[in-house]
Amino acid sequence: MAADSAALLLAERFAETVELFAPPLRAAVSEEALRLAWTGAIAGSGDVATIGEPVSEPGAGGLVRVRIPVRCAGGGFTVVVSVGGDGLLHGLRLAPEGDAEWQPPHYAQPDRRTEREVLLGTGPLAVPGTLTLPDGPGPWPAVVLLSGGGAFDRDGTSGPNKPLKDLAWGLAARQVASLRFDKVTFAHPDRLPADHTMADEYLPHALAAVRLLGQQPEVAADRIHLLGHSMGGKVAPRIAAADPSIAGLVLLAADAQPMHQAAVRVARYLAALNPGPGADAAVAALARQAELAGGPDLAPDTPSELLPLGYSAAYWLDLRAYDAVAIAAALARPMLILQGGRDYQVTVADDLTRWQAALADRTDVTIRIHPDVNHLFFAGSGPATPAEYAHPGHLDQAVLDDVAAWLARH
Numbered sequence: 001m002a003a004d005s006a007a008l009l010l011a012e013r014f015a016e017t018v019e020l021f022a023p024p025l026r027a028a029v030s031e032e033a034l035r036l037a038w039t040g041a042i043a044g045s046g047d048v049a050t051i052g053e054p055v056s057e058p059g060a061g062g063l064v065r066v067r068i069p070v071r072c073a074g075g076g077f078t079v080v081v082s083v084g085g086d087g088l089l090h091g092l093r094l095a096p097e098g099d100a101e102w103q104p105p106h107y108a109q110p111d112r113r114t115e116r117e118v119l120l121g122t123g124p125l126a127v128p129g130t131l132t133l134p135d136g137p138g139p140w141p142a143v144v145l146l147s148g149g150g151a152f153d154r155d156g157t158s159g160p161n162k163p164l165k166d167l168a169w170g171l172a173a174r175q176v177a178s179l180r181f182d183k184v185t186f187a188h189p190d191r192l193p194a195d196h197t198m199a200d201e202y203l204p205h206a207l208a209a210v211r212l213l214g215q216q217p218e219v220a221a222d223r224i225h226l227l228g229h230s231m232g233g234k235v236a237p238r239i240a241a242a243d244p245s246i247a248g249l250v251l252l253a254a255d256a257q258p259m260h261q262a263a264v265r266v267a268r269y270l271a272a273l274n275p276g277p278g279a280d281a282a283v284a285a286l287a288r289q290a291e292l293a294g295g296p297d298l299a300p301d302t303p304s305e306l307l308p309l310g311y312s313a314a315y316w317l318d319l320r321a322y323d324a325v326a327i328a329a330a331l332a333r334p335m336l337i338l339q340g341g342r343d344y345q346v347t348v349a350d351d352l353t354r355w356q357a358a359l360a361d362r363t364d365v366t367i368r369i370h371p372d373v374n375h376l377f378f379a380g381s382g383p384a385t386p387a388e389y390a391h392p393g394h395l396d397q398a399v400l401d402d403v404a405a406w407l408a409r410h
Contacts, residue, residue, distance in 0.1 A: 009079065014032075025088075029092070033309050038278075039267070041094040049072060062084070064084075102162045102392070105394035107400060113169060116133075117129070120181050127183070128154070134218075138220065140223075143225045144225070158376060167400065175408075177213070198318055223407075225247050227250040230346060240331055256350075257354070260293040298313060334410050335362075336368075336402070340375060341370065344375070352367070370396065377396055378395065
């Protein structure tokens with residue numbers, strides 16, 4: 001089964017691949033979402049050359065995890081599938097080649113922090129998290145860390161990289177506490193209703209995190225901020241509007257362009273890195289879906305398979321009704337907005353300019369571009385590609401220093 005799925009992916013027979021999915025995975029990953037993920041995986045790495053021999057190992061919940069190496073002209077990646085006793089695929093991800101283990105950044109000082117596990121929320125949708133405290137009695141300023149769009153864990157894990165863990169450990173060394181948590185889409189992908197929204201993904205647990213931080217004697221209750229990356233930055237103003245105790249916002253690569261438009265823009269960028277009929281088909285299909293998501297015919301009962309990224313109509317309707325920039329402009333809270341100059345997912349031209357236009361006159365808002373960093377705020381050079389996310393890296397220290405210095409002033 002695992003080898004069959006890899007062969008189907010190699011042949012770009014995505015509809016047949018989806019037929020191998022167990023019902024929960026099929027509900028979460030559409031044919032077009034799989035096509036886009038595949039296009040992104042090979043972008044910057046060249047055409048697929050060979051598929052290696054599968055390697056099996058026991059997985060969680062009685063599943064068998066199978067890793068299948070894929071070699072491309074300019075690199076490679078690994079197809080990782082979880083196969084159940086029913087013979088169907090219960091999980092599929094495209095992992096960086098080697099899947100290297102994360103190592104702490106040089107600016108993380110282990111003797112200057114303590115960590116403990118916490119639980120946010122109650123009932124079946126409660127999620128685990130990690131409270132990171134600087135060494136000493138405090139009380140310290142603190143941040144709730146919000147990861148980007150998708151099923152991210154508390155560390156914002158992307159291949160061998162953990163940018164939110166970089167932040168948490170780096171900030172602790174600079175006397176800032178933090179709380180990060182697994183998104184409910186990561187912790188309980190099978191328990192969320194199919195028509196969940198961005199608010200459902202973030203608000204309940206983010207607000208619980210703010211409350212929990214405020215109860216810690218080591219934390220200054222009047223100096224709790226939100227720090228959101230990507231979609232986490234987009235949703236941060238919404239969370240702050242719901243809780244006046246939140247002292248301010250730090251937005252890293254926060255998207256402002258309507259997401260259905262941004263998805264097509266990013267797909268075109270990736271297709272240009274590895275052009276061909278498959279890439280063109282992926283862009284064309286996504287463009288049709290985006291037109292429906294942004295158009296007047298979108299209705300609550302529009303099937304999710306007709307919409308971008310497999311999100312439900314409820315998700316897109318909620319996004320269309322939410323203007324992050326306008327909500328931020330109405331908040332009387334200080335903000336730090338940082339943007340990477342090499343970011344192709346959230347860009348200076350398409351996103352940051354919207355924040356600048358609305359907030360440039362605010363004396364309590366600081367906006368800064370780090371020209372050499374990508375979407376993860378890792379330093380590099382030249383045009384960014386998905387392939388560079390496969391290499392171990394760390395949040396740039398200049399970005400960390402910006403955040404820590406701003407929090408110290410506020």
